[in-house]
Amino acid sequence: MAKRIDVKDLDIFYGDFKAVEGVTMSVEPRSVTAFIGPSGCGKSTVLRTLNRMHEVIPGGRVEGKVLLDDQDLYAPTVDPVAVRRTVGMVFQRPNPFPTMSIKDNVAAGLKLNGVRNAKILDEVVERSLRGANLWNEVKDRLNKPGAGLSGGQQQRLCIARAIAVEPQVLLMDEPCSALDPISTLAIEELVHALKDRFTVVIVTHNMQQAARVSDRTAFFNLKATGQPGHLVEIDDTQTIFSNPTVSATEDYISGRFG
């Protein structure tokens, strides 16, 4: 199920502003790839091009290619809604549907896809909540609103909602930045477990987190404010953190800038 992503010569624009330039990289299936780099270098922007969320922003467009197992996501025949089903996304702030019950939050995507069978819905809700390490905490209150959960639980609920539709890739944009350390640990353990089934790309400003959860790390940088961000290098996480090829990576990792 998990798919590989190949990005080729990708330029990303907001109107006339070229925010990211010349990204070429591959993301391996069933692995966790971390995006790191200073604020404004384009990590979120690149992430959003991987499921065609970037173009939702007025003026948002791309040049270049994003391939999902050789399928060009930007080919004219491709339906962006279908892409977003295949490539799920979890955001910085947990965003459960606040008035919907926990169960309905998880089932929302399936219902949109036309699934009505109560038994199937119940099964998927349980499987997804288990997959998100949340089942034991919520199984006795599935009909209570999602907004009643703690921040960390809400984020795991959003992950359950994302995996309920069986995506092949899961994108996460700083999913722990609004969470306390205990919840962060829970999400990190979950990310580690998710790679058995999904291709995971996670943006993080926390380098320890990148080192803990990812197999591969991509370091992005920008030459100056107003200049486009670019990919400096991508490699095994161990290599990036112990023996990077480019000196700018080492400077960033060791806290000399950013």
Ligand SMILES: Nc1ncnc2c1ncn2[C@@H]1O[C@H](COP(=O)(O)OP(=O)(O)O)[C@@H](O)[C@H]1O
């Ligand atoms: N909605 C937007 N409209 C215009 N410019 C944007 C928008 N979002 C981000 N940018 C610009 O794109 C560049 C990259 O931003 P972003 O991808 O958010 O960086 P990061 O996630 O690495 O902090 C920045 O210069 C930022 O100001």
Ligand SMILES: [Mg+2]
């Ligand atoms: Mg960002």
